Amino acid sequence: MNDLIRKSVLAMTGYVPGEQPDDAGIIKLNTNENPYLPSPDVQDILSMVDIAALSRYPDPGCLELRKVIAELHGCKVENVFVGNGSDEVLALCIRAFVERDGSVGYFEPSYSLYPVLADIEDVEKKPVELDARFGWKMENGYSASLFFMAHPNAPTSLTYGRDDIVDFVRGFKGVVVIDEAYADFAQDHCMELALEHDNVLVSRTLSKSYSLAGIRLGYCVGNADLIGAMFKIKDSYNVNYLTQEIARVAILDQNTMHANVQAIIETRKMVSDKLQELGFEVSDSQTNFLWIKPLGLGAKTLFEGLRRKKILVRYFESDPRIRDYLRVTIGTAPEMFSFLDAVEELVNGSE
Numbered sequence: 001m002n003d004l005i006r007k008s009v010l011a012m013t014g015y016v017p018g019e020q021p022d023d024a025g026i027i028k029l030n031t032n033e034n035p036y037l038p039s040p041d042v043q044d045i046l047s048m049v050d051i052a053a054l055s056r057y058p059d060p061g062c063l064e065l066r067k068v069i070a071e072l073h074g075c076k077v078e079n080v081f082v083g084n085g086s087d088e089v090l091a092l093c094i095r096a097f098v099e100r101d102g103s104v105g106y107f108e109p110s111y112s113l114y115p116v117l118a119d120i121e122d123v124e125k126k127p128v129e130l131d132a133r134f135g136w137k138m139e140n141g142y143s144a145s146l147f148f149m150a151h152p153n154a155p156t157s158l159t160y161g162r163d164d165i166v167d168f169v170r171g172f173k174g175v176v177v178i179d180e181a182y183a184d185f186a187q188d189h190c191m192e193l194a195l196e197h198d199n200v201l202v203s204r205t206l207s208k209s210y211s212l213a214g215i216r217l218g219y220c221v222g223n224a225d226l227i228g229a230m231f232k233i234k235d236s237y238n239v240n241y242l243t244q245e246i247a248r249v250a251i252l253d254q255n256t257m258h259a260n261v262q263a264i265i266e267t268r269k270m271v272s273d274k275l276q277e278l279g280f281e282v283s284d285s286q287t288n289f290l291w292i293k294p295l296g297l298g299a300k301t302l303f304e305g306l307r308r309k310k311i312l313v314r315y316f317e318s319d320p321r322i323r324d325y326l327r328v329t330i331g332t333a334p335e336m337f338s339f340l341d342a343v344e345e346l347v348n349g350s351e
């Protein structure tokens with residue numbers, strides 16, 4: 001049967017998403033979802049949906065939604081592309097901007113989807129190792145057709161210096177996609193770089209800060225010619241009608257998003273302080289998760305112990321550089337108190 005499948009597809013390993021268990025008793029801190037409700041306007045728009053509209057194809061240009069995004073970032077509609085989650089946006093970037101003999105760059109460690117997307121298109125991967133503390137480190141003379149830069153980075157939760165980023169995009173010949181999935185949780189963002197530099201796209205998602213992972217909406221902003229190229233190759237109806245409607249009202253309601261983000265940032269500080277008291281190394285998170293090194297009992301033991309207590313966090317066992325760390329999504333304050341109680345019990349060896 002294998003001779004029916006493309007060789008590159010046989011050889012590659014697919015992306016492994018975090019677990020999505022059905023068990024309601026589980027505290028889920030493993031996929032960086034938002035624990036709070038999205039904008040109440042989402043409920044309203046859903047109750048107003050005319051089901052007759054579902055028999056028609058949605059607007060292939062997603063115009064009303066893109067107008068709202070353009071307004072938010074102070075750019076033109078022509079500068080905005082929307083996709084079925086930012087994962088689709090990233091995949092389309094490779095298809096639009098990388099030749100078959102081209103290459104895709106990204107830092108390591110970073111979002112583990114990037115190499116998978118390169119493998120799917122069967123183009124060369126050119127990873128760049130971050131420094132020992134997961135800070136910026138770029139090789140002199142480095143080149144690639146396209147570079148994915150998660151900023152803040154995942155799974156490390158850290159940002160880079162503005163000067164490093166600006167120098168890099170100025171010197172880089174290809175397209176730089178700054179993946180700002182977590183920008184709403186950070187002190188700083190790079191959206192203006194997408195409007196100032198012809199080779200920079202900045203992508204965002206409604207999955208994290210807007211509590212809408214289930215609707216699948218991501219977008220990117222940048223030079224109108226690059227955006228136009230992405231439109232040319234996308235599926236005609238890549239963003240469905242319900243998603244266009246929900247995303248539009250959710251983005252218009254910035255207050256709900258900011259209030260939820262603020263609650264998460266406060267909880268993040270509380271959990272971070274407590275874990276440091278327990279002697280863990282905790283990165284200075286600019287995201288809705290913590291990147292922790294549980295000194296003493298170790299990442300694997302803690303991961304398994306938490307699992308037994310029905311608390312899921314993310315552990316990257318197969319990567320030697322990060323197997324001493326855990327990535328812990330910030331849930332509600334009560335969820336995080338349960339998490340901290342469980343951690344304390346495991347650290348004290350009482351269970």
Ligand SMILES: *Cc1c(COP(=O)(O)O)cnc(C)c1O
Binds near residue numbers: 085086181206217218
């Ligand atoms: C969650 C995440 C995404 C995916 O966003 P979707 O819009 O849900 O596809 C992209 N990049 C990074 C770094 C992420 O953590």
